[in-house]
Amino acid sequence: MSDDLPEEFDLIVIGTGFVESCVAAAASRIGKNVLHIDANDYYGDVWSSFSLEAFIKLLEQPSNSLRNGSYTWHKSTEQEEQPVTSWTRESLLEKSRRFSLDLSPRVAYCAGSLVQLLIQSNICRYAEFRSLDHVCMLYNEELVSVPCSRSDVFNTKTLTMVEKRLLMKFLTACNDYGEDKCNEDSLAFRGRTFLEYLQAQRVTEKIANCVMQAIAMCDANTSFETGMQRTQRFLGSLGRYGNTPFLFPMYGCGELPQCFCRLCAVYGGIYCLKRSVDDINWTDSELLVSSAGKTLRAKHLVCAPSQLPATLATHFGESEPRISRGLFITSKPLGNEELNKGGGGVNLLRLLAANGEREACLIQLSHYSGACPEGLYILHLTTPAISADPAADLADFAAQLFETHASQILLSAYFTIAAPAAEGIANADTPILCTAGPAYEQDYDAAIENARQIFSQLYANEEFLPRAPDPEEIVVDGEDPSALNEHSLPDDLRAQLQDLEQAAQHMDIAD
Amino acid sequence: MEDYKFLFKIVLVGNAGVGKTCLVRRFTQGLFPPGQGATIGVDFMIKTVEVEGEKIKLQIWDTAGQERFRSITQSYYRSAHALILVYDISCQPTFDCLPDWLREIQEYANSKVLKILVGNKTDRDDREIPTPIGEEFAKQHDMYFLETSAKEAENVERLFYEIAAELIGQARSKDGTSAAAAAAQRQSDGGGSIGLGSLSAKAAQGNCCGGSNSSSNGNANPNSNSSQGG
Numbered sequence: 001m002s003d004d005l006p007e008e009f010d011l012i013v014i015g016t017g018f019v020e021s022c023v024a025a026a027a028s029r030i031g032k033n034v035l036h037i038d039a040n041d042y043y044g045d046v047w048s049s050f051s052l053e054a055f056i057k058l059l060e061q062p063s064n065s066l067r068n069g070s071y072t073w074h075k076s077t078e079q080e081e082q083p084v085t086s087w088t089r090e091s092l093l094e095k096s097r098r099f100s101l102d103l104s105p106r107v108a109y110c111a112g113s114l115v116q117l118l119i120q121s122n123i124c125r126y127a128e129f130r131s132l133d134h135v136c137m138l139y140n141e142e143l144v145s146v147p148c149s150r151s152d153v154f155n156t157k158t159l160t161m162v163e164k165r166l167l168m169k170f171l172t173a174c175n176d177y178g179e180d181k182c183n184e185d186s187l188a189f190r191g192r193t194f195l196e197y198l199q200a201q202r203v204t205e206k207i208a209n210c211v212m213q214a215i216a217m218c219d220a221n222t223s224f225e226t227g228m229q230r231t232q233r234f235l236g237s238l239g240r241y242g243n244t245p246f247l248f249p250m251y252g253c254g255e256l257p258q259c260f261c262r263l264c265a266v267y268g269g270i271y272c273l274k275r276s277v278d279d280i281n282w283t284d285s286e287l288l289v290s291s292a293g294k295t296l297r298a299k300h301l302v303c304a305p306s307q308l309p310a311t312l313a314t315h316f317g318e319s320e321p322r323i324s325r326g327l328f329i330t331s332k333p334l335g336n337e338e339l340n341k342g343g344g345g346v347n348l349l350r351l352l353a354a355n356g357e358r359e360a361c362l363i364q365l366s367h368y369s370g371a372c373p374e375g376l377y378i379l380h381l382t383t384p385a386i387s388a389d390p391a392a393d394l395a396d397f398a399a400q401l402f403e404t405h406a407s408q409i410l411l412s413a414y415f416t417i418a419a420p421a422a423e424g425i426a427n428a429d430t431p432i433l434c435t436a437g438p439a440y441e442q443d444y445d446a447a448i449e450n451a452r453q454i455f456s457q458l459y460a461n462e463e464f465l466p467r468a469p470d471p472e473e474i475v476v477d478g479e480d481p482s483a484l485n486e487h488s489l490p491d492d493l494r495a496q497l498q499d500l501e502q503a504a505q506h507m508d509i510a511d
Numbered sequence: 512m513e514d515y516k517f518l519f520k521i522v523l524v525g526n527a528g529v530g531k532t533c534l535v536r537r538f539t540q541g542l543f544p545p546g547q548g549a550t551i552g553v554d555f556m557i558k559t560v561e562v563e564g565e566k567i568k569l570q571i572w573d574t575a576g577q578e579r580f581r582s583i584t585q586s587y588y589r590s591a592h593a594l595i596l597v598y599d600i601s602c603q604p605t606f607d608c609l610p611d612w613l614r615e616i617q618e619y620a621n622s623k624v625l626k627i628l629v630g631n632k633t634d635r636d637d638r639e640i641p642t643p644i645g646e647e648f649a650k651q652h653d654m655y656f657l658e659t660s661a662k663e664a665e666n667v668e669r670l671f672y673e674i675a676a677e678l679i680g681q682a683r684s685k686d687g688t689s690a691a692a693a694a695a696q697r698q699s700d701g702g703g704s705i706g707l708g709s710l711s712a713k714a715a716q717g718n719c720c721g722g723s724n725s726s727s728n729g730n731a732n733p734n735s736n737s738s739q740g741g
Contacts, residue, residue: 005580042585043584043585097618115707118707119707124706124707125706126586127586127706127707128589128590128704128705128706129704129705129706129707130704130705131705241705241707242705247705250589250704251586251589255585255586255589258584258585258586258587259586261577261584262554262575262577262584262586262587263554265575265576265577266553266554266575268576270576270579270580271576271577271579271580271582272580272582273580273581273582275580370704471553471554471555471556471557472557
């Protein structure tokens with residue numbers, strides 16, 4: 001292939017993971033000349049999704065950012081009285097391309113930072129989502145759905161009449177909390193834990209579990225303020241799309257970086273996969289990237305930790321285990337029929353272990369997510385890494401799931417996502433801006449914050465991903481599409497922006 | 512809300528310089544853009560057409576230049592109802608690359624997507640690919656075939672109107688063997704996905720436990736890009 005790649009850029013971005021793609025899109029959007037490359041032949045780096053075959057191949061080839069991979073095929077232990085189609089390794093591999101297996105799966109709050117960013121920038125036109133069907137909790141070893149909306153609370157069989165009233169009262173109080181800053185509760189509970197507050201409301205143990213495990217996603221030590229903020233974040237995301245406050249990207253989270261890349265390309269960014277970097281040098285005014293026998297020059301350079309050339313990786317510190325992942329393909333969903341109407345739910349469950357000191361997040365995907373064939377389910381288990389053995393890190397959680405809930409596992413896989421520590425990245429003495437790699441979190445708050453912070457370091461006074469006009473609004477030839485301002489937006493979009501701003505004020509998560 | 516019965520997503524692929532953008536702009540805007548300048552800020556064009564008395568909105572997506580180094584995002588192919596594979600009849604290498612493109616299409620696009628092979632630039636007098644060769648290739652790979660000239664506006668309208676007519680036929684038949692029918696089906700059985708464009712409507716209902724009566728299956732909104740009216 002002839003290499004007619006230009007050689008001079010405002011910004012070169014190496015790696016097409018979520019954070020890098022965000023930065024590339026933001027820079028391109030304000031008119032910077034961007035080259036975005038990736039050594040892999042796929043988009044997304046450690047944020048990508050894979051076909052079954054590609055996923056297995058990946059586990060067999062450990063890298064700096066993905067290691068300790070292992071997988072096991074299991075014989076189907078289907079009971080004879082249930083003559084369902086029995087899946088085999090071969091029949092799964094035959095459908096390999098129907099899978100989108102995520103390395104870094106997560107759900108997004110309906111009014112959370114990702115959704116806000118996608119709407120604000122109009123990148124939402126490249127993505128589709130599935131509303132989560134259920135938010136679950138384990139109660140007395142049983143998997144139950146946590147009622148989210150008023151009608152859920154009304155209809156649920158999980159709670160008694162009295163409990164329903166108590167829960168509604170509690171949630172309404174949380175929702176109204178903060179309107180009056182000098183509210184008695186906020187004075188009384190300042191500096192205490194959210195659990196103490198909850199207990200003081202005289203809710204039942206079951207309701208306390210609902211709130212702690214699924215709604216506020218707290219542990220016993222979480223402060224009153226944080227717990228309240230999280231509860232409000234959950235409540236503020238209700239009633240927007242679907243029945244729960246969460247969304248999952250159709251076809252997997254690996255789609256998201258690509259949406260940002262598409263915007264970058266639309267604004268002139270140049271894309272080149274399968275392009276590795278041999279070395280990076282710099283002078284006072286520019287960076288020089290040696291790649292495939294060519295020297296590419298740029299004023300700025302952003303790089304994923306996983307794609308730093310070996311000669312430079314040491315500047316950013318050793319890469320260490322960050323997230324322990326388990327991935328299971330099963331032929332039976334978790335939980336009862338109620339949780340899996342119409343062939344399986346896309347469900348979320350937060351698990352606790354070691355007396356509530358460790359947590360893990362489980363996302364169950366059915367074919368409605370576009371990430372697996374009908375009749376099969378993907379279970380993504382994620383926990384912050386405490387060792388280099390992902391299976392050991394997840395053993396407690398897996399036991400809670402699989403010991404009491406028969407699930408017909410066909411494939412189980414474990415791996416570790418690694419990245420240099422934040423201090424290492426912050427203290428590196430190079431002009432290369434290194435992104436942080438995936439962190440354990442719900443939604444994309446830390447990732448977006450990372451991208452924002454890198455962007456503002458590069459282009460201090462520029463707007464981060466302002467709204468891209470819709471095709472209908474672009475006057476071709478002669479007019480500058482970016483000249484559109486808020487007042488020229490159609491009414492519905494203006495209203496949408498205002499809604500968002502209001503929502504943003506209500507749900508800012510301070511830490 | 513706009514008045515249309517169906518919304519179809521059509522994507523174009525093919526080597527750089529075969530005239531994909533010119534085809535789109537000729538059809539949607541009636542002009543032939545001179546020069547090679549990339550269209551910054553434009554990633555899809557919309558045109559509403561009337562076929563068999565039905566209003567149909569066509570959303571036509573261009574590659575945004577990502578084909579230059581063979582780096583088209585997979586998500587570009589997602590949920591496309593029709594796919595137009597373009598080559599330049601005066602440039603053999605653009606024809607020779609077709610098998611590569613087919614491999615990529617097979618990998619990422621819906622297997623039931625409507626595929627059309629287009630030989631563009633029939634206005635050129637230095638033709639390298641005879642019409643029967645193109646026709647034969649299309650036949651072998653189960654694609655429709657048409658030769659066009661974006662410059663002379665030849666067959667461009669016909670191309671998009673035929674696609675619209677074919678997609679309507681598929682959507683109506685609902686036999687589940689086409690992407691369009693499958694999408695229509697998915698909507699009605701409640702497995703629909705959500706485009707975030709529908710936020711404002713839902714947000715107006717208020718949050719918390721108050722009045723949250725939205726359906727559990729997340730109906731796609733006709734205003735969002737991904738959905739299909741009807």
